[in-house]
Amino acid sequence: METKASIENAASPAEGEAKAPSRAWTDFANALKTDNPVLRLVLGLCPTLAVSTSVQNALGMSAAVLFVLLGSNTVVSLLRNVIPAQVRIPAYIVVIASFVTIADLGIAALSTELYDALGIFIPLIVVNCIILGRAEAFAGKNPVGRSIADGMGMGIGFAWALVLLGGVREMLGSGTVLGFPVFDSVMVPVLGMRYVPMIAFVLPAGAFIILGFMVAYFNYLTLGPKKAETGHSH
Amino acid sequence: MNGTGKLVVVLTAITVGSAVALALVYSATKGPIEEARRQKMVRLLKNVLPPFDNEVAQESEEKSAGKDARGREIRRTVYTAKKEGKIVGRAFQVTAPDGYSGDILILMGVAPDGSLAGIEIVAHKETPGLGDKIAKKEWRETFKGKSLKSKLDVKKDGGEIDQFSGATISPRAVTKAVKEGLSFVEKEYGKAVRSPEHGVGGEE
Amino acid sequence: MAAELALIVLSTVLVNNFVLSKMLGLCPFVGVTKNVENSMGMGMAVIFVIFLASVSGWFVNKFVLVPFNITFLRTVVFILLIAALVQLVETVMRKSFPALYKALGIYLPLITTNCVVLGAVILIMNREYGFFQTITYGIGVPVGFYLALFIISHIREQLAMAKIAKPLQGAPITLITTGLLALAFMGFSGLVRE
Numbered sequence: 001m002e003t004k005a006s007i008e009n010a011a012s013p014a015e016g017e018a019k020a021p022s023r024a025w026t027d028f029a030n031a032l033k034t035d036n037p038v039l040r041l042v043l044g045l046c047p048t049l050a051v052s053t054s055v056q057n058a059l060g061m062s063a064a065v066l067f068v069l070l071g072s073n074t075v076v077s078l079l080r081n082v083i084p085a086q087v088r089i090p091a092y093i094v095v096i097a098s099f100v101t102i103a104d105l106g107i108a109a110l111s112t113e114l115y116d117a118l119g120i121f122i123p124l125i126v127v128n129c130i131i132l133g134r135a136e137a138f139a140g141k142n143p144v145g146r147s148i149a150d151g152m153g154m155g156i157g158f159a160w161a162l163v164l165l166g167g168v169r170e171m172l173g174s175g176t177v178l179g180f181p182v183f184d185s186v187m188v189p190v191l192g193m194r195y196v197p198m199i200a201f202v203l204p205a206g207a208f209i210i211l212g213f214m215v216a217y218f219n220y221l222t223l224g225p226k227k228a229e230t231g232h233s234h
Numbered sequence: 235m236n237g238t239g240k241l242v243v244v245l246t247a248i249t250v251g252s253a254v255a256l257a258l259v260y261s262a263t264k265g266p267i268e269e270a271r272r273q274k275m276v277r278l279l280k281n282v283l284p285p286f287d288n289e290v291a292q293e294s295e296e297k298s299a300g301k302d303a304r305g306r307e308i309r310r311t312v313y314t315a316k317k318e319g320k321i322v323g324r325a326f327q328v329t330a331p332d333g334y335s336g337d338i339l340i341l342m343g344v345a346p347d348g349s350l351a352g353i354e355i356v357a358h359k360e361t362p363g364l365g366d367k368i369a370k371k372e373w374r375e376t377f378k379g380k381s382l383k384s385k386l387d388v389k390k391d392g393g394e395i396d397q398f399s400g401a402t403i404s405p406r407a408v409t410k411a412v413k414e415g416l417s418f419v420e421k422e423y424g425k426a427v428r429s430p431e432h433g434v435g436g437e438e
Numbered sequence: 439m440a441a442e443l444a445l446i447v448l449s450t451v452l453v454n455n456f457v458l459s460k461m462l463g464l465c466p467f468v469g470v471t472k473n474v475e476n477s478m479g480m481g482m483a484v485i486f487v488i489f490l491a492s493v494s495g496w497f498v499n500k501f502v503l504v505p506f507n508i509t510f511l512r513t514v515v516f517i518l519l520i521a522a523l524v525q526l527v528e529t530v531m532r533k534s535f536p537a538l539y540k541a542l543g544i545y546l547p548l549i550t551t552n553c554v555v556l557g558a559v560i561l562i563m564n565r566e567y568g569f570f571q572t573i574t575y576g577i578g579v580p581v582g583f584y585l586a587l588f589i590i591s592h593i594r595e596q597l598a599m600a601k602i603a604k605p606l607q608g609a610p611i612t613l614i615t616t617g618l619l620a621l622a623f624m625g626f627s628g629l630v631r632e
Binding site for chain 3: 042043045046050089093094097101104120123126132200204205209211212213216217220
């Protein structure tokens with residue numbers, strides 16, 4: 001709950017700029033809760049799984065995706081009356097690819113470590129279905145303010161799913177969170193034992209399995225305990 | 235016809251606009267990107283060399299080091315570290331081609347007496363939790379002070395370097411590459427290594 | 439030379455399988471693999487497009503991006519190239535091979551945003567592959583993708599008949615199964631170095 005509150009605070013400037021604050025707010029909240037791109041819509045899986053080996057990488061990737069999503073949603077929304085419907089997809093792709101290149105160059109200038117860690121997944125943001133999906137489904141039809149709010153919500157929804165997955169993987173697979181040894185700091189003084197990292201969770205296999213259970217848990221929350229029960233009451 | 239014309243005009247306008255914007259961003263970030271790369275290199279060089287006071291990233295020379303498995307020439311940039319004008323060490327990158335999955339890039343620093351001042355793993359794709367222990371500090375430290383006179387092999391092969399339980403290939407590959415790097419120094423700078431006033435006259 | 443090319447195929451199909459080891463192309467992997475027929479259609483279309491994209495990407499890189507020193511435009515150029523290629527393949531297929539179009543046509547538009555295609559083109563460029571290596575890589579990668587689709591679609595057809603807890607149905611159980619499959623494919627690692 002705490003993280004959610006802080007996320008909503010962080011988003012308030014964008015919401016202030018929106019022409020219709022209350023509507024923009026609803027768009028933002030919807031994007032964050034009911035339409036979480038990763039956990040509910042199961043979109044944008046490649047970067048989600050590939051770079052979530054640690055919380056730090058997850059944060060870096062999330063920031064890049066948020067930047068591209070905000071940029072492309074803004075420009076697509078501004079140009080929505082100029083771009084003819086027949087060529088909208090190539091036009092959107094050019095806009096998105098441009099923002100991806102800016103993010104690519106920006107990350108290289110800011111942090112070589114992060115640039116090397118994310119590697120090929122920075123240019124691949126361009127084919128992240130969340131971004132083209134939002135341009136097509138939302139920004140191409142709605143005013144700028146609402147499109148920014150939607151991009152913000154989608155980007156943050158993507159971010160927290162990614163950070164959550166990264167957190168679980170780093171904790172189980174390396175025994176740390178953001179480099180801090182969470183298990184050892186308790187286990188060593190109390191039990192006198194060290195945590196033995198479960199390597200599989202840093203590897204692709206662990207990523208698939210953890211994300212599978214996370215999506216299942218979110219389905220469970222949306223279905224409600226009662227409905228879910230009927231599925232396996234045999 | 236008019237409709238098609240509009241399509242072409244709009245798409246072209248967007249593409250040209252994008253290319254112009256990107257060219258601007260590119261020229262603005264070019265300097266900072268190079269600076270970030272250079273700083274990373276200096277940081278790595280500090281880890282593998284004894285204390286120095288010169289602009290080490292600028293004092294480098296290109297050397298050829300034979301051919302690789304595909305017959306392409308291997309070029310090495312050798313960085314020379316100096317303190318008060320005296321050479322205190324040289325650093326360069328070697329590639330271990332026989333890691334568990336892909337090349338391992340190693341930066342190694344060699345003191346003028348031919349002993350290792352330190353190694354850094356610059357890039358690798360070894361298995362997390364097994365082979366990737368080569369990047370750990372404790373393991374890399376064991377190379378310090380070793381030279382061609384030491385038994386530079388993993389313990390399994392009768393040497394002095396630790397392998398890890400379940401992973402011998404990665405440490406063996408690194409050890410082999412470092413050994414090759416030491417021979418390269420011996421060959422290129424051998425005289426400087428042996429002369430008593432090493433590093434003073436050997437360079438010119 | 440021949441041995442090196444054979445190693446590239448073995449590496450891209452089994453050891454560094456794009457789906458199971460590099461985690462690329464997951465959206466179509468989860469999206470279209472409910473039944474075997476659709477998966478194979480998608481797989482064939484991807485083989486077609488990746489091969490063409492790899493080869494034309496190699497030419498564009500060598501004769502346009504590098505000589506004019508505009509490699510920073512690679513993302514924009516390659517994604518446009520792929521989009522144009524997909525459009526071209528669709529048009530040619532519809533006119534000249536109606537039967538093939540009937541089978542594969544509906545999968546073509548989805549391929550533009552399949553990251554296996556862009557990923558393969560960018561990796562070829564990053565690794566500075568020669569022409570023959572590019573051709574081999576352009577065949578090995580989609581065959582690996584096809585293999586992954588083949589396996590998972592058969593498993594999913596079986597899963598459809600199993601009793602699975604409701605929240606786990608669909609994407610979650612597919613992801614978990616893929617995880618186990620990836621674990622099995624780890625047995626191939628170390629077989630070939632990339």
